Amino acid sequence: MPEDRFENWQPPKIVDGEMTKWHWVVKGVDSFRLGSRTDIGAFTYIHAVNGVTIEDNVQIGAGCRIYSVSTIDQKEGLVTIKKNAKIGAGTTILPGVTIGENSIIGAHSLVKTDIPDNSAAWGVPAKVMGVVQGGKIILEKKSNN
Ligand SMILES: CC(C)(COP(=O)(O)OP(=O)(O)OC[C@H]1O[C@@H](n2cnc3c(N)ncnc32)[C@H](O)[C@@H]1OP(=O)(O)O)[C@@H](O)C(=O)NCCC(=O)NCCS
Secondary structure, rough: OOOOOOOOOOOOOOOOOOOOEEEEOOEEEHEEEEOOEEOOOOOEEEEOOOEEEEEOOOEOOOOOOOEOEOOOOOEEEEEEOOOOOOOOOOOOOOOOOOOOOHHHHHHHHEEOOOEEEOOEEEEEEEEEEEEEEOEEEOOOOOOOO
């Protein structure tokens, strides 16, 4: 049986705008909700002023950007990443987006629209390419990349 790396999971100490011990940053910490047994990679930036909720068991790769507000195109809205979802490294999630339970987002995606539960999605912008069953991706669409 593989070692459970979350056995001793503790909620991280988060100070607004400062790097956590794990080297990720939240701005707007009062509107940030973090579930248990979550894993956020180094150099991920979370702009939570309009609300970012990360549910239990979510894994986020290094160097992601999660925005509940975008001052470039004046968008704002709650971002929700539902339980067991996995976000590949270098992904950007824009305001108002919900990523469904168990879904997997490929590395370097731009997520502009909601991704349903149990979906595999990637690309710029991210599109649903398949389903996730038992943690495995079953492709349904041909990639254009
Ligand atoms: C999305 C992902 C899980 C898919 O893995 P997979 O099921 O093994 O899929 P494949 O590698 O067979 O790729 C299927 C197709 O999608 C394309 N593809 C895969 N990931 C892609 C991505 N992130 N962006 C764009 N295209 C991607 C492949 O090029 C391939 O295209 P083709 O059919 O034209 O050849 C994986 O590519 C990925 O991005 N993982 C994230 C890993 C990561 O970030 N780790 C660090 C944090 S722990």
